Amino acid sequence: MSDFRSTRDGRVTDERPWWDTFPWWSLIIVGVLVWMGWQIVIDEDYALAWERIIPGLGLTIRSTVYAFGIALAIALVAGTGQMSRNVVIRNLARTYVEFVRGIPMLPLIFTVALILVPEGTDLLNKRLDAWFGWEFNLSFEMRATVTLAVIYGAYMAEIFRGGIQSIPPGQTEAGRSLGLTRRQTMRSVVLPQAMRAIIPPMGNDFIAILKDTSLLSVLGALEITQRARQFSASTFKFREGYFVSAFIYLCLTLGLSVLLGVLERRMTRDRKGER
């Protein structure tokens, strides 16, 4: 691509006309969303699909928020664990991350939700039952959520590790040479700088988790996608069912993207004169 273009009268300019830089794509998407919303209002088939699917919204949002929260905690432990001086912790963290990242999402969901979590809780329950006469029950929905968290914990661990390792060693050396401890240096010097590299991809993963809650439909969790499948299968109104679920996901993800964009812009502005 050249950096300049010629105008009709033959001059060369680096200015781009407004129609070249205008974000048409956002108009198209807003148009589609308005059209879909309008269908739901005027068409009774769409209205019925909406009515049957929207109750899944709560579960979708709840799984997303819980999964993200748990994944964040796992990621912080596994991400910093990979940089630990303790050889056992370091290797355990690495093993977990490599395993999870190397296996596709769907088989992992089956393995974790149907084998690992039940066996884990069974094992735990035998002990709990013997000691306290009490059992620990994980609802099926929560099992699915934990599964997502275990998977995304590994991806997000890499974000933490990458963010921390992107900070030049000179920063740590400067902190330590001033007498700050390892922990103080990490907290006051390295992490605040790393957060700028960490927050944007974390936001993307939040959106990715939201979309991947749809995979939980394979476990029968009654979230948006599962409800759309049930609706379509029972009424044979496939177009209505899937259009409406796509509409709901798009509203959620686009809303989140806008929110993230604002957050990122605010973060860059707070840097004032830097860079």
Added chain:
Amino acid sequence: MNAPEPMIRLSGVSKTFQKTIHAVKGADLEVAEGEVVVIVGPSGSGKSTVLRCINLLEVPTTGTVVVDGHTLTDAGTDLDHVRAEVGMVFQQFNLFPHLTVVENITLAQRMVRGRSKDEARAMAMRQLERVGIPDKADSFPRQLSGGQQQRVAIARSLAMEPKVMLFDEPTSALDPEMVKEVLDVMLELAGEGMTMVVVTHEMGFAKAAADRLVFIDEGEIVEVGPPEEVFTNPSHERTRAFFDKILY
């Protein structure tokens, strides 16, 4: 104490990287309180490594390091405590980019020295005045020139009221017109009696400020003496060859 204990004592310090790279081989060096020692030597000769062994940023493979009576190479020594007494200035400045100038200077004062916000800020302003840029207190590092950044880095170390200052090629990353403003600050500091160990290629500074010059080659301390003597009448062939290359 009868014989005055040196501020810094390295005895038999060696540093080997990855089992094969012998960066420093059995260095012995004593630096008295108030003394200014300049270290010179070819690239890769181990100057930085020796300097970084003094505050244990690099842990020596063998040998002992004593600073102000504390044996840093003993397992029981509180390194963080001693490091606070040893300021270090880096070639790449290493200011904290997410903090303003004054926050750069107050961070360790508050966390390590436990000073109040006002105390720390007052100290920061005193040090900034000393290095000549009090008007930059609320700027971010990236808004400053290289020379100004390095002076902030010096102020940051001085605010801890260290007993020793280490400098690793503090002017090597600077444009020529900014070298003097940093050297002037260092000269003044030397004049005030600060104990300093300086790795530099600035022979003018060495002549003006150094009590002793240390020449390092291939990880060994080859020669130690008053700067004029080492420049003009080196007792080793390696030293002579080095100065022939860098002096006109």
